[in-house]
Amino acid sequence: MGVPEVMRAVRIAEHGGPEVLETAEVPVPAPKAGEVLVRVSAVALNNTDLWTREGAYGRPGDPEALSGWRGPLDFPRIQGADVAGRVVAAGSGADEGLVGRRVVVDPAIYDAEGPDANPVGLMGSERDGGYAEYVTAPSERVHDVTESPLTDDQLATLPTAYGTALGMIERGxxxxxxxxxxxxxxxxxxxxxxxxxxxxxxxxxxxxxxxxxxxxxxxxxxxxxxxxxxxxxxxxxxxxxxxxxxxxxxxxxxxxxxxxxxxxxxxxxxxxxxxxxxxxxxxxxxxxxxxxxxxSAMHTPAHFGLLMDLARRAEIQPVVAAAFPLDQAARAQEELARRLHVGKIVLRPRERSASGAGS
The missing domain is CATH 3.90.180.10 (Medium-chain alcohol dehydrogenases, catalytic domain)
Structure with a gap:
């Protein structure tokens, strides 16, 4: 199946409540040199989605300033850090062996090369994320989990929550x-x-x-x-x-x-x-x-590699509390904010709501 020219995505054009989330038809991003294009199967929600949307992170010396994860956002921004999907195209210099493979994306933007680099940015905040049918990512941040017995929904829950957890455990x-x-x-x-x-x-x-x-x-x-x-x-x-x-x-x-x-x-x-x-x-x-x-802010590349090993062997069993179609992202975020669930909430960008809203 070829890659279409346009896709559905949920993005924000300003900070605010769930009402600032908008479903839009946007161009499918083209992978740059060293990047791959991932068709998103599932994207998990995190508290960082709420706080980025609200601008709740503050800045050094100004804790009340409206800010994304690491500073002012470039609007409009497609949210969503935690992506599981399948690679459908590779840019120049990217690992073409990933095309067709089932993958999880490490959403961190690091301050250096090497296994112990620190995260200084996040997909869905400092670059467009996975509240969309397609997303690009650097080839070296895309991990092949084709053989994992975990579902796509379960795999999508891993990057931020389990990556943060493993980072805490390693640093502790x-x-x-x-x-x-x-x-x-x-x-x-x-x-x-x-x-x-x-x-x-x-x-x-x-x-x-x-x-x-x-x-x-x-x-x-x-x-x-x-x-x-x-x-x-x-x-x-x-x-x-x-x-x-x-x-x-x-x-x-x-x-x-x-x-x-x-x-x-x-x-x-x-x-x-x-x-x-x-x-x-x-x-x-x-x-x-x-x-x-x-x-402890998230994980290092080495921590994420350990996490993907756990995923391939299914040594962890993520709990999925609920799944929503992409055009119900606002409802899903409201559910997350209520904190009545146990486990993780995911969006499925390939699904459409029964009403067809946003399609």
Missing amino acids: RLKAGETVLVSGASGGVGIALIQIARARGARVLAISSGSKIDAVREAGAHDILDRARDIAGQIRDAAPEGIDVALDVVAGDLVAEGLPSLREGGRWVVAGALGGYGVTFDVRRLYLHNAQVIG
Whole structure:
């Protein structure tokens, strides 16, 4: 099947609420030198989609400034970082062996070459993303997962959530036999953290509540802490010797409450601020116990390679909460913002809604 000249895409022309998401007919992008063209099968939603749309990231020295992931956006911008699909064309110098292969795209834009480069941009923010029928990506960021038994929906959930989780675990140097605390345990990153930490042989304490507790336990958590109750007291009850590593996407008051629970040489890894970005804690609990607070933004190329190995062997089982056609992207983002689901929400750009809206 040939590549059409136009495609459907969902993009934003300004920051705002779900109403700024618009479905449009746009030209199919041509792969530049070193790039491939991917026909998108599924694209997963992330909190970064909401915050990029809202401009909620702030800037150094101006935390209230409207900004994308790493600065002002170039509008219009097609959202969507997490793409699974099939390569249909290759630009000059790109790996033509990828054409026809089922792939997952590493959405990070890195600051350097090499396996330990830092992400400084993100597909769907600093370049157009996968809320579309087609997307381009650098050939070296496209990973062949043709043989993976995971579905396209499951594969699409991996890049940001599982990549962020694996980056946190690697930077936190989590080892078998250690005790780990996972916040935001029912979210996409939280479920990923539980699954990967459990696979590494760690004992997992997960913070959750209400109807989501069973799903969090099913993901592999050994103990569930109720976020509506005294967290520090529950940690003491569940792990009297303390925790070795905290994997935290909530921050806010949780840092002050939980930091004293770290064992000597413990590591508190932060990769989100769902509970607020203003944090106050007793710094004596840091230096007197040789503890570390570590920031973790996504993953390195080496981390992503490890993740793709896990995907090929299906050693992780992503949870897909719901799937929507592309033209219901606004509804899907609203569902994500309500945080009533467990796992990940995906869009299927090849599907159309029953009403044909946006087609």
